[in-house]
Amino acid sequence: MYFRNIIGQKNIIEALLASVRQQKIPHAQLFSGTEGAGGLPLAYAYARYICCTSPGETDACGMCASCKKFDAYVHPDVHAIFPIHKPDSKKTWICDDFLKDWRNQLVESPYFSYANWMNRLRADNAQGMIYAEESDVIIRKLSLKSYESTHKIVIIWMPEKMNISCSNKLLKLLEEPPANTLFLLVSPQPDRLLSTILSRTQRIHIPGIDQASITTALQRQFNQSNAEEIDTCARLAKGSFTKAVECIQNAEASNPYLDPFVRIMRGAYTIANFSPEKRIEKQKALKEMKLWAEEMARMGREQEKQYLSYAQHMIRENYIRNINQPQLSYLNASEAVFSNKFFPFIHFKNIEGFMEELQLAERQIENNVNAKLVFFDLALQTILLLKK
Numbered sequence: 001m002y003f004r005n006i007i008g009q010k011n012i013i014e015a016l017l018a019s020v021r022q023q024k025i026p027h028a029q030l031f032s033g034t035e036g037a038g039g040l041p042l043a044y045a046y047a048r049y050i051c052c053t054s055p056g057e058t059d060a061c062g063m064c065a066s067c068k069k070f071d072a073y074v075h076p077d078v079h080a081i082f083p084i085h086k087p088d089s090k091k092t093w094i095c096d097d098f099l100k101d102w103r104n105q106l107v108e109s110p111y112f113s114y115a116n117w118m119n120r121l122r123a124d125n126a127q128g129m130i131y132a133e134e135s136d137v138i139i140r141k142l143s144l145k146s147y148e149s150t151h152k153i154v155i156i157w158m159p160e161k162m163n164i165s166c167s168n169k170l171l172k173l174l175e176e177p178p179a180n181t182l183f184l185l186v187s188p189q190p191d192r193l194l195s196t197i198l199s200r201t202q203r204i205h206i207p208g209i210d211q212a213s214i215t216t217a218l219q220r221q222f223n224q225s226n227a228e229e230i231d232t233c234a235r236l237a238k239g240s241f242t243k244a245v246e247c248i249q250n251a252e253a254s255n256p257y258l259d260p261f262v263r264i265m266r267g268a269y270t271i272a273n274f275s276p277e278k279r280i281e282k283q284k285a286l287k288e289m290k291l292w293a294e295e296m297a298r299m300g301r302e303q304e305k306q307y308l309s310y311a312q313h314m315i316r317e318n319y320i321r322n323i324n325q326p327q328l329s330y331l332n333a334s335e336a337v338f339s340n341k342f343f344p345f346i347h348f349k350n351i352e353g354f355m356e357e358l359q360l361a362e363r364q365i366e367n368n369v370n371a372k373l374v375f376f377d378l379a380l381q382t383i384l385l386l387k388k
């Protein structure tokens with residue numbers, strides 16, 4: 001991780017560079033800010049810059065022995081502490097037991113959430129923790145001479161996950177820091193830290209990433225995705241790159257029912273807005289609706305019912321969006337993209353009609369009425385409802 005790889009955060013980078021330039025690096029710093037805003041990547045880019053033996057004005061050189069070690073996150077003077085989940089109680093587990101996972105994660109992307117990390121440790125529903133043993137390990141490591149750098153750097157990710165005895169030992173270290181040792185704490189919830197730890201650290205607030213930088217980063221990472229989806233996710237992420245990535249991934253794991261929903265609404269809209277000079281479009285749309293009903297009827301009863309319940313969800317969410325502030329929280333990115341144009345057509349004049357027709361269709365499918373007829377009738381009712 002280099003400063004140049006950081007998404008946005010120009011002001012923070014400038015402040016960190018200035019601290020090195022002026023040789024005023026506080027020995028304990030706390031990077032606090034929303035998860036996904038880049039606290040951890042910033043800590044690693046900063047550490048790399050500090051350790052680099054021939055740094056440039058704005059970034060590390062990338063060529064020296066230290067930089068090479070940073071590439072693989074194996075620098076012997078840089079130590080990481082992070083929450084772990086003990087797979088069993090057969091031994092004393094410490095962060096070093098999970099270093100391979102940690103490095104793999106960082107190489108893959110240093111922008112990751114706590115949930116991503118627990119997932120990697122296959123501890124989805126378990127709580128991660130930084131245990132008391134960790135502070136003993138770090139005290140021992142810091143008592144040794146540094147290998148090659150002028151500094152020893154300890155990066156603590158999510159220090160709020162430290163148990164109390166670990167916190168107290170860390171506090172002692174912060175109070176009487178070993179020479180040339182730098183502590184970089186990265187915390188999304190600094191309010192959960194001991195106030196005595198807070199008062200021993202220089203706090204740097206990492207703001208949310210600006211939307212334009214998130215958009216650019218998403219375009220680079222997901223060049224296959226469509227532009228509107230990327231814009232929507234960048235906006236919904238509210239400054240968190242990990243949220244933005246999650247949003248795109250959700251959109252890509254697309255719901256199988258969105259496509260038929262979009263098809264029928266588009267077809268019905270074309271017919272509902274029929275003007276005499278668009279006769280051919282109308283005929284095409286009618287044919288498409290018949291085809292749609294036939295395809296729906298081939299899905300099987302359970303899936304047909306699932307589709308109908310999904311359609312009710314979509315109608316409801318678009319209605320809510322129409323009457324409220326644009327509120328997208330229950331739509332994923334691809335649904336939201338469709339909704340951008342669709343929501344004005346669901347309003348108080350047709351919401352009840354839509355719900356009644358969809359529920360009627362559900363009952364008919366349940367009662368084994370011919371599915372082709374049910375769906376074709378639904379398509380015709382949709383035209384009438386969109387005309388209201």
Ligand SMILES: [Zn+2]
Nearest residue numbers: 052061064067
């Ligand atoms: Zn270097």
